[in-house]
Amino acid sequence: EPEVTQTPSHQVTQMGQEVILRCVPISNHLYFYWYRQILGQKVEFLVSFYNNEISEKSEIFDDQFSVERPDGSNFTLKIRSTKLEDSAMYFCASSEGTGPYEQYFGPGTRLTVT
Amino acid sequence: DQQVKQNSPSLSVQEGRISILNCDYTNSMFDYFLWYKKYPAEGPTFLISISSIKDKNEDGRFTVFLNKSAKHLSLHIVPSQPGDSAVYFCAAKSGNTPLVFGKGTRLSVIA
Numbered sequence: 001e002p003e004v005t006q007t008p009s010h011q012v013t014q015m016g017q018e019v020i021l022r023c024v025p026i027s028n029h030l031y032f033y034w035y036r037q038i039l040g041q042k043v044e045f046l047v048s049f050y051n052n053e054i055s056e057k058s059e060i061f062d063d064q065f066s067v068e069r070p071d072g073s074n075f076t077l078k079i080r081s082t083k084l085e086d087s088a089m090y091f092c093a094s095s096e097g098t099g100p101y102e103q104y105f106g107p108g109t110r111l112t113v114t
Numbered sequence: 115d116q117q118v119k120q121n122s123p124s125l126s127v128q129e130g131r132i133s134i135l136n137c138d139y140t141n142s143m144f145d146y147f148l149w150y151k152k153y154p155a156e157g158p159t160f161l162i163s164i165s166s167i168k169d170k171n172e173d174g175r176f177t178v179f180l181n182k183s184a185k186h187l188s189l190h191i192v193p194s195q196p197g198d199s200a201v202y203f204c205a206a207k208s209g210n211t212p213l214v215f216g217k218g219t220r221l222s223v224i225a
Contacts, residue, residue, distance in 0.1 A: 006157075042215045042216065043203065043213075098210040102160045103213060105158045
């Protein structure tokens, strides 16, 4: 069964450093998403991406964040200068369409900023 | 601003009995609702969904009920199995908007 994959599973970085989180969405999906979950809190939407551009982003997704689909398979989230409060689980998701379509999630990357 | 609320942080059920997980929402524009299951150190796994034009959707042991007038949905698992022990998230969306998640309910199925 096709699945969303994410690398690395755990990333430790120092405050102020740049990190890139990688995702390979399900191959026939057209819509891609990043969510995050801070420990003990709910899963929160960051950004959605379609047709090589951002379709929607939340207030969390400020200028420190960027997304890219550098080739036909990868979807990346970059945090330019990490802060302590960026420590969270980051989940990538993809869906065939928008509207009443399920989003399928990857296993997540645990980002720890020290 | 909690648009999707799961008021029970945890639930314990005996194996073989019914598990009922509840979810309330405040945004009347939501038209698609989903349940996800999450094990520790894994991503949310899609379980079942329901469109606002329906009031029930069933898939094997899982049934989701939607009461639009009460802005309430529930997930029924019957019979419950130990492998169902996980955190269950309710999520909702309106048209093309992103998913809005509840805080989750931790289900423990006791053998």
